[in-house]
Amino acid sequence: MLKAVEEEEEPRIRYFKNMFNSNEERVVSETEEQEERGPTSKALKRMKQGKVLVIDKLTALASTVGRDYTAPHYKYHDDPYLIPSSNIGKRTFALSKESGRKAAQWIRQEHSKLFQHRHADPPIEAFYPRPVYDENSEVTEDTLKKVIGDVSVSDAITVYQLLEKKGEVLSESTKQSFLELLCYYNGDDALPEDLIEERWFRQGTRARERQRKTWKDNGVAETVFRSIEPSTSAAYCALLQGMTRHYQVDRAWQLFEEMNHKGVPLTTEAYNSLIRVTSYLREGVEQRWRLIEELLVAMAKQGLQPNVGTLNSALETVSTMGLQRQAKTYALRTLAEFRKLGVEPSLASYYFLLNTFCKERGPTSSILVDIMSHINGRSFTIQDPKDTFFFVTAMDLCRNHLHDKDLAWSVDALLHTGNNYDLIGDSYKESIYYRNLFALLCSTEPFEVFMEFYNKMVPNIYIPEPGIMEEVLRAVDLNGAMDQFPRLWSDMVIFDHTDRENLITDILAGMVRNQPPSEDLTAKFAKVAWDIWTKLEAQDQERYRQLRCTGPILGDVMILCLRAGDFPKASMVLRKLDKEQHKVLGVPKLAALQLFLETCIANKDVTNAIWCMQYCTDAGFPEAGQLAQLLKDGVELTDSQVTELANIVGSEVMLEKETASIAAL
Template identity: 40%
Template sequence: MYSNVVVPRQWTRLACLCRSLTTIEGQKLPQTSKSSDGISPPPRIPRGPTDILQALAATVGNDPTAAHYKYHDDPYLIPLSNFRKRAYALSAEAGRKAAAWIRDEHAELFTTRVWDPPTRIKTPYFNADPKIEAFAPKPIYNDESKVTEDDLKYTIQNALIEDSMTVFKLLGGVSSVNEELKLQFLQLLCFYNEKEPDSMEWLEERWFSANMRERQAATWRLGGLADQIFESMDPKTPEAYCAMIQGMAKYYQAERAHNMAQEAISKGISLSTSVYNALISCIGFLKEGTALRIEGLKTILGQMNAQGISPNDETLSACLRSLSAWGGGRALQQMALQTVAEFKQIGIQPGLAAYYYLLCVFCKERGPRFDILSTIIKELEKQDSLDAKEPADTNFFITAMGVCSDHLQDINMAERLHALLMKGDNYKLVGDAYKESIYYRHYVTVTCRHAPFEKTLELLDTLIPNVYVPEPSVMEEIIKTLEVGGAGDRLAQTWSQLVVFGHGKRVKLVERLLEAMINTYPGQEPEVQSKMRAAAADMLNFGQAVSEEQETKDIRTPIQKLSATAVCSIIELCADSTDKADPNWKSVDEALRRLRREEAAGVPARPQALANIAQKAATIGLPGIAATAVTYLAECGFEEAMSASVQVLGTMLNRSEQEVETLLTEQHSSLAGSLHPAAQAVAEAYNLAKTGGPVLQDSERSSSSSDSDSESSSDDE
């Protein structure tokens, strides 16, 4: 009864299938350049899965002021200090590590599906289709595991050192594994020295890891599993010799590697180019003195020539790396140039690693100046793109920029180098976060010292803070540059940058900024001066907040105090106002109290500035601040205290200086109850500066003074 319905449906499906086949056939482009109707479509160009995205990205270009893609594109969430960037990235990766831990510790959740009761059947289950091996749980091997040679192949292919050693022992050791698999296992052990390698999965840990120099010491495991496997092999193949020699040379067992190479040569076993490259890197451990080491290098290169082994790019890098590690001197420089010239004759051009070692040979920190970098950059500018061939390639740009900054001190060379780095896809060669920070440290430093002021400001606006967060030494260079350029507005902004970058607690940097603000303040516009006064007041409040925080936390580390000169600079900036209601005068009062409480290190370098501020405070009607300033000058023993006391008291009493001096000299006994508390404090400061002790009795002394606007000066001592 349903035949009238089913048959049309079948015909419909068949018609759709025919149309689909026709459409697909029509989409196929002819592979020939001509067709029968005269139309010649271009040949099909194979495209990758991300080619369209790359084409779209090329139309937009790179925004250097944007945050890294790993951070949220939100101004409130973008980290702006090196510490926060590191913490942000590592915390995100910690979540991925937690997920990986669950995957490895509870692998049954990802490999088996348990059905509901009553049967509770377990069936194999994969959480991805198709199955992705990188995301699948790793197999677990123990003493009770039943393994085969396929398991050993799996562990070798995935560089699971500990698991491969466990599987190898479960299979019965050296006597139960075929020779081909035994050789692969030997090569794995020699490459990693029987140690589990660092995981390549955690990018952020490697990106933010400290770039520690590798310890050059003999760490090869003598009598280990690799030695046992090699001794059990009969006959010993050239591949086995090559693996053992390279492993020993890599882990600085130089003498044994050299002896085994001589043994293989005496037996007529041919060694590979990689073996000789490894032996070249170990010459410095076998010979002493530059002459003997150069002779040893020539000997190894002669052996390669005698056996008909062709060198490669790594051979050139190994030669220059050894030469750079042996120190400096004319002989090593001539040998390096001769080596590069001979390799060019056989068609081997130096790469970035070779150029890096050349810079290490010629551009020593305290050596004579050599302009070899200009020749290197000229050669690299001829290439369309730079490709990474070995890990040392990422050392070139940071070293070259360091040469531009410290050795050559040439801003034009630095700009050419930076343009080369930004060309095409070359930025991948800048290295990890540590190397990137070193590169920009040198670049910003050489720009601040030798570039025009406008170009320096443009570079700072481009790089800071999303691309590069300056270190304290670089911030000091920036402050010096802004001071020379008279950029008061920028100096006021620099204080907020110090706080954001985490440098607000660095006393030396804050004092340098205050010095620059004092030097540039007079020539600024009123609006800029207002910003600089606000920044100075905020510095005082920030320092007070830090001190209170450390006291509440009971930190035993001594609190680093601002110097009295720096606090005096804050007072000078905040006191530049004739309005007694200006809130900055409160900062002046607080700064003076901190000076009297000895919360600043040392004494001011410009006591006359405090004397001028005391006179100004008395003139606008702030006698308490004037009395505190004069008293502090007297307590410190400055010679300006006497003249400042006379001038301030004359302003308070509206009398001439001669009358004030007569009053202080002849009528001092009657001053105790007849003067305003602030004027009385000034009179005591005068006597203290003159005789070294007060005339008025302590019972008659007032420790605080206030004006009509409740401005006060307190004596805490």
């Protein structure tokens, strides 16, 4: 999982560098010149060569082994008592560990004078405090280049402003690099790349945020753009891409028209960014498609070769056209044209096709079957940020759109081909993916096959959410696999699901309906029931989320205790039902009270039997008279006990029962 996030970050940087042309080559060449002039150039070269060699060896070794499903992720302590076993526990553990790292970094930064020892050769910059730039700092253009290369946006802005105050003249290449950095990050600092866990758990939340304008109008980026004289095509394209990336689409279009008027050529990436926001520039479906065609024609006239980014931008816009039939036609036409040009789709391309053809309220489409037949067995590398949406969307369609378990297995096999698991995305997408897969397999596969998969994946790869656990419990009940109930209860305790009323109700009802043939399993059922009772009694009354005490739950606990021959515990449950009727929601099933009464008759315990009859009458059971007759027929009562029983259920009821018995004779 950690590896997946680390692998995802490199493409993100690569995407940033490809988006703004030539910045990588410029920074690399300048860095190499500095290294050649520096005293540690040989050491740096040795370090780079050694790093490449180590990575190659580790990659080769990793390819020889598969995932160990019996072991937790290596970021957790290798101790069964310390390994988190719930979703919230995993998240808390990982982010707490990262919080400690951030605290250490803060201490290092705040007390930087204590961390100036430099024994490593070549020096490891990540171990040293970051320099703090203020009005008294001596900065040069090389300083600005360094902070740009470190992707430190706030420091780059500060250094740039200091250089402006000093009247330093910056080279056009440095200004261009600075402009690209500002446009990509909109003047804000990016989340540090070493905070892997925070990125892993935050990306899903950010992806669900509504797309809206976040561009900082008249900010530092636009100031730097105006300072580049004369304005170059690279500067125009960087600003245009920054505006479209942060949804300042109106001004981006004005800038595009200004470039056309001045004859400034655009890059392929600039055209791609405009195509991606076409749905914000035009209202109707036909108008949007016409604008896409115009932009593609303009690219052709300029002699630009479209790439996979162009394809994905067009397909993304088409996927927002709703249920229109033209959208499907446009999508297929676009895909066919780009294949003629030799542009191979990425996973994002297929993701947009799925969004176009498989609408929630639209007709059923089997396009995923065609896509899988084309890409089965292939290993992909990330080419678009939306590549990480394919697998989670495909599995959602397998479950909710097609309900096809064979296709789901095919998608899962593709995910585990090569390094494709790197494209699962983040924690949120991974959880949704397995949620859909488990729900589909639970309802379609033979129970034994599903439980084999469950045992393989849970808990180290996936921890079922309460909704999935509810479906598993129902499948166990439906298939009569009663031996699984104790194990699933243990999982519920570990996964912190024991405060879910629906799960407690389901597991108790399932154990009541499936009466085990063996005494050992009956005793295990009773232990589970008593664990639930203990939790009900011990829960904090001031806790916000409490497990409600209901009559059906207590009734099922009574039945399971009585089946195991534990009459005293069943009596405790009935006492709670009787004494705390104002706190208990609802009443137990009649079967629970009847079993209690039958046990009293078998034990000749008249006192508890009459007490049970009193509760039946108070709870309003119309069958109280029948139970009273059952008691009278089952055990010899004294005159006082008969009178007490008649006072509880009514003498007329007892008389009716006696008359009915005589008539039957």
